[in-house]
Amino acid sequence: MKRLWIIVPTVVVLAALGAGIGWYLGVDRLETVRGVVGSEKAPFFADQRVKDAFASHGMRVEVDSRGSREMATTVPLDRYDFAFPSSVQAAERVKQARPATGTHSPFWSPVAVATFTQITDLLVAEGVARRAPEGHWVLDLGKYLDLAKRDVRWDQLKGNVAYPARRDVLVTTTHPGDSNSAGVYAWLALHQLGGGAQALDEVVKLFTDQGGLERSTEDPFEKYLTQGLNYTPLVLVYESQFVEAALAGTLPRNATLMYTAPTTPSTHTVVAFDGAGDKVGDLLVRDPQLLQLAAEHGFRTDEATAASVLARVPGAGPALPLKLTGIVPAPPAEVVDSLLTTLDQRLRQ
Amino acid sequence: MRRFLALTLGLALLASACDSSPNPTASPQASEGPFKKGSGTLRVLAGSELQDLAPVLDEVKAATGVTVKLTEIGTLDGIEKVAAGTAVREQDAIWFSSNRYLELHPEASGRIDVSTKVANSPVVLGLRASKAKELGWDQHRPTWSEIAEAAGSGRFTYGMTNPAASNSGYSALVGVAAALAGTGRALTSAEITTLTPRLQPFFAGQSLSSGSSGWLADAYVQRQSGGAPVDGLVNYESVLLSLNAGGELKEPLTVVYPADGVVTADYPLTLLSGASEQARTNYTAVADFLRRASTQRKIMETTFRRPAVPGIELTKSFGPTDGALVELPFPARYGDATALVTGFGDTMRKPARTIYVLDVSGSMKGARMKGLQTALLGLSGTDNSLSGELTRFNGREQVIMLPFSTTPSAPRQFDLPVENRKPVTNQISGYVRGLAAKGDTAIYDALTQALELAKKLDAADPKRFTSIVLLTDGERTVGPKLPAFKTYHAKLPAKIKTIPIFTLLFGESNVGEMTEVSKISGGRSFDARSGSLAGVFKQIRGYQ
Structure with missing residues (x-):
């Protein structure tokens, strides 16, 4: 019993030593x-x-x-x-x-449009989308912008039973004042429309017609992944997000990707x-x-x-091109900057 | 042997003392990686509808070491605090069902930092099963315009939160307006005026209002057993499914998903700009925990919110997927978003009849009377803040002042026109400034008179949403007592008995009696003993 007086302090010292070593090893450097x-x-x-x-x-x-x-x-x-x-x-x-x-x-990564096969079918019938020789889907930006300008709704597309929603045919984006992908989209659209005041009005409309915009590109894409076609039929994304989700197996049913023509890296x-x-x-x-x-x-x-x-993207998935055609070089920073500053003012007024 | 035991015991004790994880049962799922850690408290200004996440927040604490402290506030008051820059003084983060309106606000949008979406839930209509069947909506999904038509012709009644106070009501307003406009794009101010005559019938069917989604659901449950039940609720799908699972409903709710679309809440937990480094660390740990697949699944199964993270299969309880539930566009600009709410109050909603029963006995003299006058003057138009603008007396509203002391005074009625409200609000202001404190406290005499007046006015003009506010700073001193009032109240016709009485706990008022009075009428009591009376009067506006 007397030996307990020795044991207890010994134990405490040993334990403290052990804990100290453990702490030293546990904290990474x-x-x-x-x-x-x-x-x-x-x-x-x-x-x-x-x-x-x-x-x-x-x-x-x-x-x-x-x-x-x-x-x-x-x-x-x-x-x-x-x-x-x-x-x-x-x-x-x-x-x-x-x-x-x-x-x-x-x-x-190029910007692209995440969508669904039943939607690409509708857009192909409308002459707005087509399949590239390499097998991937392409959205004809010029024709799409024309639909958007005319406020054409999904339920107005001929023979549309797949998604007869009373909503404009419009790509869902982030806010160009907050997020790069929307800025790229705005620039591509303005470029396609040939620039000028009237073109700028049309670009502003691409955003105001959508209504409330998310701040960062992963937010709308995540809603595409979780809510699918309920959320929206067309979402502006980086190709990388789509490939990542395809490899992770988290794409919604009938998901596919469309590359805008032209696009820009x-x-x-x-x-x-x-x-x-x-x-x-x-x-x-x-x-x-x-x-x-x-x-x-x-x-x-x-x-x-x-x-x-x-090559590892699941076989059932969409065709993804190794080489992209129809790429226009990215614009100089000051051009993008002045466009986005103007857009930001017009959208927040 | 004894030495060995002692050694083991000593090490075990020490090990448990050194263990940094506060709850040894909280271990991460292997595939989800180790928990991120924080310490102390993450102070969050939050919508009332998030209270049901309390069990999840207990797990957050066990896993991350961070206590998440939710301070309940209405969406609009929250936005105002963020916009004014005062929120960050007392809080680290905000958590409402949506940031859409806040992100449009010119002063608020720059005051938020990173945000993390935690769940999804669309705002839809829930109808008791037999009513849904009667309308055929158990088989066929109506459009918002069919819903509006049925509501306008009195085929069903419903409860909804006030769009100026709560996100679910605001989302419903945006949804029904966008759907009725039918343009396919975001609504603008210019279109609102044209839409008003088509929106009015929808709101004519509203027979229960509330400043918060949670209270609305409770009030619905309570009204089931009274003489004037409500047929349904416009609320988050999660609230409706929770009610169905909660076992308090006499009849389950059929969730009606409007065929032309909905507006969906996405619950962004959002760090405030300028939050401390510790708050940021805590925020990151909490957000990481909330978005783990295991947590998301638990949120889905226990609160019926849809997951925000991909890869989690929806349980069967949820409504249409794959494009069958279209998301309707939110306004793009702050001015448009605000015009919709003010338009709701002034021109679209069922006009309110608001009776203020006000204690002007001797004890109200001085600061208390001053506080009351400031509050009422604020509602009459002197409060220029955003919340002031959205809680002021509305066009078409009937405001009645019934002051009392030893006996009730003669009531004074003010009828606000649709436009040019100023002359009438000036009259209200003049009247309020003339109030003087003197005499005893005949609470139940005054309440009885208010109800008799309501009965008379309702007979002549039944298409109004009537409510009573009772402010007193002390106990009844003269006139009938509570039991006598309760006997009187119990014998009232159903429509009058269910006029909600909103009582303020103020000064030395009798908390038990005030709570009782609000309870028997389906109202609610509000605590004005600390904080400003004006703030509480504005809060009550959400229920009127």
Whole structure:
């Protein structure tokens, strides 16, 4: 019994020692790096394999999702090591809001329209959509803009029993003042319409006719995934989101993708504010494992990787082209910026 | 052996003391990754309809270490706090059923940070099964215009929240207006005037109003057993399905999904701009937990909200999918969104008859009288805030002031015209400024007189939505007592007995009696003992 007086302190000391070692081993030595990213890239950063890849370089990357355009307006950039908007043009705006130590463009993705096979059938019958020689669906932007201008509703399309909704034929987008994808869409539309004041009015109408707009591209796409055709028949997305969902098996019934003709690439660009941000950008550009993972989340890196990923999209899924035709080069940043500033004013008045 | 036991015990004790997870039963599902951690409290300004997520929030606490503290507020008051920049002083985040109106508000939109959609639920019509069958809507899905026509011709009655106070009512208003406009695109202010005559019949069928979706559902249940039951409710699908599962309904509700579409709530948990780093960490941990597949499934199964995250199969209880339930467009601009609500109050809704029974006994002298006058002057047009604009006396409203002390004074009636309300609101203001405090407190004499007056007015002009507000700062001192009033009240005809009496707990008023009076009439009591009287008067406007 007397020995208990020895045992208890010994136990306490041993246990404390053990707990101390456990604590030392349990706390990782990772450097936390913070970024604000376009919402469509949030699933990539949330992927455990991506976290592990960064961890092997001693980093833990924590991200918040915001619209690419919001990053240059309402996002408090001071608290981040990097921003990761969805285009070079949006990156330029971010750099104006906070000076950068470097920029890195690891991958790109075209904007496209997520839809349903019964909807493409209707649009084909209307002469607005067609199948490209490579097998993927193409939305003829000019013809579509004409329908939108004339306020044609789904229930006015001839022989439409698949979706006779009393709603305009209109692509659902985010707010061009907040989000890059809507900005790209606005620019493509304006470009197609040949520019000028009347064209601008028509572009404004593409947004005001939709009504309330989401702030970041993942929001409408997620509603497309969860609510399907109930939500809306046409949703503006990045191709990457669709490929990612196809690989994850979360696409709604009869889902398919249409590429706008013309379309333009959106080059996702890291704007680093310090050394840690630069390291993240550099790894994204150079690390083969991260590049492979980016491709598996649907982003286009090099052609060979894209080919291997697209080949894995389930056979029953839609045709996705390895090479895109009808690509117009992305416009200079200042052109996009002035368009979006005007649109933002017109929409918020 | 003894040494071994002691060692084990010591380690076990120490291990449990060092364990950072507060609840060892909360372990993440392997496929969903480890829980993100936070600490302390995430303070959230939230809509009342989110109270049913309390069990999920207990799990949030166990998994993340973050206590989510919901402070209940109406959607509109919430927007106003965000817009004024005062919300972030006391709160970290907001959580309403929708941010659409807030995102249109020029001052509010820049004051929110990241947001996370947590669930979905469309605003639809629930009708008791026999009524749905009688209308044929158990077999055939009516359009909003068929619904409006049936409501206008008195074939069914329903309850709905006030669009100026609550999101479900506002969503219904947007939905029915967009559907009746039938343009296929977002509604603009210019179209609202033309639509008004077609919207009026729909709102003529409304016989129960409320400032919150939760209270509306409770009131519906309570009204089942009275003499004037309501046939149905316009509310979130989740509320209607929860009522069906709750076991308190005499007759189940048939959920009617309008054929031409709905407006859907998406429950965005939203961080406020300027929130602290700790709040941001807590927010991230909470949002991560709420969007896990296991949590989403639990939210779906226990609260009947549809999941916000892909890959979760809907249970059978939910309505049409695959394009059969069209989403109707929300207004694109703040001005249009606001014009719809003010138009609802001034021209579309069933006009209100609002009787204020006001204690002007001696104890009201001074600050209390001043507070009462400020509140009523605010409703008469001196309050220029957004909530002031949306709670002011409306066009076509009949406002009756019935002050009392030792005896009730003669009631004074003001009838507001559709347009040019100013001369009448000026008269109300003049009357309110003339109120003076003196004498005893004859509460039940005054209430009896208010009900007799309502009976008389209703006989002459029955197409109004009548309600009574009772403000007193003390106990009854003269006249009949509560039991006598209850006997009188019980004998009233059903339509008069169900005129809701909204009582204010104020000063030294008798909490038990005030609660009782509101309860027997299907009203509600409001606590004005702390906070401003004007705020409570505005809150009550949602129920009138």
